[in-house]
Amino acid sequence: MTTLPCLSCRRPRxxxxxxxxxxxxxxxxxxxxxxxxxxxxxxxxLRELHTQLTAGVPLTEIQVTP
Ligand SMILES: [Zn+2]
Incomplete structure (x- = not known):
């Protein structure tokens, strides 16, 4: 099974x-x-999530367009 790193903490997801x-x-x-x-x-x-993670937005404040 393939595991990829978590986009936030880099642990396997x-x-x-x-x-x-x-x-x-x-x-x-x-x-x-x-x-x-x-x-x-x-x-x-996914791009919105990625942009915010890259910008250092805390996980608890992530907002994506429904
Ligand atoms: Zn993680």
Missing amino acids: RTGQYLCRACWFKIPGPSRSALNLRDSRAMAR
């Missing part, structure tokens, strides 16, 4: 998830639900 469990549950509920959607905007949301 499961394939198909952006973050490890510990980091994932720090993200606000609405942002988590939005990131769980796999529609045409999924890549745009």
Whole structure:
């Protein structure tokens, strides 16, 4: 099974998830639900997440467009 690094803490995460469990549950509920959607905007949301992580936004303040 392939493991990829968590986008936030760089520890291994499961394939198909952006973050490890510990980091994932720090993200606000609405942002988590939005990131769980796999529609045409999924890549745009991932980019939003990525941009904020790169900018040093705390996990508890991550906001993505639903
Ligand atoms: Zn993590």
